[in-house]
Amino acid sequence: MANMSLKKNEMPAQDPNVRNKNFLEVALGYTEEQVLDEAARCLNCKNRPCVSGCPVQVQIPDFIKKITEKDYEGAYQAIHQTSSLPAVCGRVCPQESQCEKYCVRGVKGEPVGIGRLERFVADWHNTHCQETPVKPKANGHKVAVIGSGPAGLTCAGDLAKKGYEVTVFEALHLAGGVLVYGIPEFRLPKAIVQKEVDGLKALGVKVETNMVVGRVCSIDELMDAYHFEAVFIGSGAGLPMFMHIPGENLKGVYSANEFLTRINLMKAYREDSDTPIMSLAGKKVAVVGGGNVAMDAARCSKRLGAEVYVVYRRGMEELPARHEEVEHAIEEGIIFKTLNNPVKINGDEGGNVASMTCIEMELGEPDASGRRSPIEKKGSEFDLAVDAVIMSLGTSPNPLIKNTTKGLEINRKGGIIVNEEGLTSREGVYAGGDAVTGAATVILAMGAGKLAAKSIDEYLTEK
């Protein structure tokens, strides 16, 4: 008998006033009791609209049914058939705009908490299952994957399972891409990412860190000199954007990428790390932007002891960040200064940030993106006293690979052009994730990695 409660089981979480001072995970995960209660809300409906909302087509009703049978490992296997990073997706996927958006239960009341169930199952597997996966029989084909973010890891995992000899090339010293340098520990513990990477290594995937493809070797060399028969480019959207306003190069102005990399990858907040970060205790920080990355930067600043303002040119309704992230940020004491836009950043005589001049905005007619476009209110400039500014305005694809690969076509925004199979303008070279789309989500990148793995398999099988 299905649980007909209109509400999802609440996710247990650290108290906001405790967690805003530590980097431990915010959401604590369902208990077994909660997971069974939530799983019972799934109607196991025939047409499975939730599955169509998932970029990697996780067979959602199947894994939920296994949960109701208390077969958690069976549930994990059901997810793992199509998703290589369940513990990651259960945490960072925007389920509200994907699987859960289409859940029948959402028509009247709240949808089934699919993401929360997935997280439970993945964590259960990670704590209870020790067996190393069986290395598949090698098929003799070599594939190179550039970038070890969600797209690259997914592509590598899918190909390795089919017996390909896969080498992942990572520019940084640690594998995981945005999962390690971008998303903070309190949303996605790095031990989980490491576990996923270790899982791939157990499948036979080689991970070569400190390898900047495009510099130390080109894609052509990978194919000609190192005999990789196919290449997947999952190099992400690297270059941070700035506003090009006066004062952006003052001391104390960070790109969100730099700020988050110092904290997440380099652990600058810890005593034992040699990497410095500006001391923010008792300081005021303005985060400019309204996406998930802005929320991460704001919440990290808060944890470093700052008073934090999110400055965004549209209104609360228009914030592109996930609702849950905004809610968490508000609970943690982040102050939202929406309908404001920075005009310039003002420095003291030492070149440090002293304040940021903003102008008030109002919303006009919807623009091309369908969102109401912000318009400046004349004469409404005001100074916001801040010690640091974090620009979180998005990123554009890193041009390094484009510049060093002949015949690789890119679009106006610098994204690599691919067809519906993930194939670029070069034979045997596939691409996916932010390198193609510009900044998007983890799960979309995984979907693209998955698609490319399928196409590479077909290509090399036919070849």
Next chain:
Amino acid sequence: MYRIVTRKELNPSVTLLEIEAPMIAKKAEPGQFIILRVDENGERIPLTIAGYDRQKGTVMIIFQIVGATTEKLNHKKQGEFLQDFVGPLGKPTETEGLKKVAVVGGGVGCAIAWPVAKKLHDEGVEVHSVIGFRTKDIVILEDEFRACSDVLKVCTDDGSYGEKALVTQALEELIQAGNEYDEVVTIGPIVMMKFVTGVTKKYNVKTIVSMSPIMIDGTGMCGGCRLTVGGETKFACVDGPDFDGFQVDFDEAIKRGTMYKTFETQRRDEACNLFKQEVR
């Protein structure tokens, strides 16, 4: 892990390391840099490549001890390993079409100026080198420069060795003596590069400077190394590290360079104390 093949102290605060990194050695060009981490909790620091041996598969770096990381790096012995070593990063120094060039190096910057001078020399360019140091005891790479320079001027600030002059004065003398350079390449402390461009501007000689701002990833991802060049924001790691010296906003770059000064001094003292304790 990356093995230290050779270690040599060039002066009390400048050390040369030759690191085993065959793939980087194969591709490295003068002007490019590497990023290294000494150990597990180490920070990523950029160092410009001082040389490479493609056959041996090694890359040479020469560094000055300025902070905790370089202090730790200096305590690494021959045969020991570095945690991470990545490169070659940045664009190589452009040498095409040059006939006569003045290379101006200051202090440890000479370590980076040397491979540039060598490359120019190997390509048949007439090279006039001016290398400057505070005092006699810290002069490095004199013989190496002599071998690849048609004219070499060694200067010290206090006159204890070579000419008692600043590199700017020595360079200006060369220009006034009638030398017409296609280009001046200057590498050294940022203030020195600023003053060199001050001289070359007077004579309108194109000047290339090698910038080394604070950096993390070195691949264009963090934007921490940004500079204002010709009124535009540029990333030293992907757009540089070489830039047209007339276009660089040096004053801003100098200020940005002091971002973590307090932290660095404090950490260096901590590191020094730690090593002293070990010695005891």
